Amino acid sequence: MSTMTSTGSTGGPAPAPSDPARTKAGRGPRLSGMNWLVWRQHRAAYWTLLAATAITVAVIAYQRGQMVTYLEGYGWPDLKSGWQERFDQGPLNMTAQLLGYAPLLIGVFMGAPLLAGDLESGTAKLVNAQSAGRVRWLATKLGVTALVVTVCTTAASVAFTWWWSPVKSSSYVMSWSDALAFDSSGPVPVALTLLTVVGGVAIGMLLRRTLLSMAVTFGFAVAVQMVWSRVRLFFGDVVTVTTGNGVGDGSFPKLPDSANVLDQSYLTASGDLIGWGSCNEATDKAAAACLDKAQVVGWHIEYLPLSQMSAMQWLGSSILLALTAGIAAFVILWGRKRLF
Template identity: 75%
Template sequence: MSTMTNTDSTGNGSALSDSARTEAGRARGLRLSGMNWLVWRQHRAAYWTLLAATLITVAVIVYQRQQVIAYLDGYGYPRLKSGWEEKFDRGPLDWAAQMLGLLPVLIGVFLGGPLLAGDLETGTAKLVNAQSASRVRWLATKLGMTALVVVVCTAALAAAYTWWWSPVKSSSYVLEWADPAAFDSSGPVPVALSLLTLVGGVAIGMLLRRTLLSMVVTLGFAVVVQMVWSHFRMSLGNIVTVTTHNGVGDNTFPHVPDTAHEMDQSYLTASGDLVGWGSCAEQTSEKATNACLDKAQVVGWSVDYIPMSQMSSMQWLGSSILLALTAGIAVFVILWGRKRLV
């Protein structure tokens, strides 16, 4: 009798124990553990700040987009009537674009620069190195988790801004697509620029080992990246050239799409050579100007432009180059840190 009771009791206890272990395992599966938990807890203030700022900004953009649509509905959106641009307030779009343009710099300085420099300066890196986890795993977790948070936030902001701008994207009055405010704030570009400055800041912090100094140098690095990117951005497109042979008087300028970004315009000579359009501008009279044009044998115009249809391909091509540079720096951080970090 007692044996049966014990058997039943043991069986029930075993079943309950298995059930409890299963539930506990599920609960643990929903939480970070090990190195992931350590990295998140160490940098949770920066992560949560970035995530919260992103959430608030996206909410503001959603509201602003509703305001834009409400205004455009009065002009027959999506087929807009003429005159809608006169009272359209482009200020919020400009302001948001400027803020998004600063985002890669802020991420590099305040998140990338101190990421490893702080641990190396305070000695935390030596403590972690004394544990069972390898340096490579520690570096990979720090880079991976931080990059994931940055990608989620910047992708959300870029998608929201692109969605906000899309109803008036075809109007150069609001924002010209080739302008840095529009080109660098939409599509994949904000993500790629932010990752490059982030990983570049991490590499700088690893080499300098001082938090404040790393942040200052990272600021310079981020500014240089922005300047170089601005210089080469338009070279990512395929230039379209149109010419005329009807002289350079009234109504002779070649047709260029309204949304196209004009790269250059020149006079076309009879021999096919190009002459700068300002070469005869210094003449004091129309007669002298015509004489100058006749002397150069100018027969028409030549205009180089990039159509708006290339914007998306240019953004993805440029982003792939930036991401390739980011990957190269990340590999350097892992290889250098594996042997020389501490």
């Protein structure tokens, strides 16, 4: 029997076969362990969200290019009067509305089933048979999901803010204090989405039924939006302007562009305030007599300037993120002892 070994062209021993696992490992960083398991389990949801974000950003980039081309015809960035007449604000408003639905949709379809699906099917019990433990499993589930959501919502928010910025100072297109603009730009979309997602995870952990958790998370997301819509303007520092030169033509105080007027009242000689519609009489003569009787001397205006928008968004978002962190801590502490 021959004992010869195969040799290479130079007569030396043949090279050892390459190890596929080692070759793959050398290509770059890859997910492993619990991170890989979580990504593998929820990859359909993650890739769907990433793809939707990529499409959204691409559409926004195209629409902004179209908008800037139009505005350049009116001297942008120093816009001349009349640019609003043919400006199509439909795409901007529609995109803002779609971004406003993102916290609800992502919370319902990604947050609620994250734990509820495993608890309902019983696959979560396999965690007990692993060395990783419940806390690591829960933390990885929350961490990977929160990372994907943060990346996607940040990209969409940055793109929308970039698109809106050339006409941001004009209330004709979109008032900065309304939900369409305020909740679709800056850090607000990220904070709102993380709160509804982590809230959905907590709901799914407690209810342990996927469809029921999705329904309850829907109600939770709607409640968050309703509460947020009522409190978001409270994060601003109200500016007050008073005048004493009457309330006739030309007496109304000049406010900054896009100022959001919160209150508009008449100021009397005694310093009291009365509603500006109190002397809305049928004739100008009767209205003037009403103003004289009330001793109205000027205007009292309370407003929020556009310059406060960014600070208001960051303050409100920090509160939302603090609530999110609290819910995430509850999920881990509860799940550590009572998950199964």
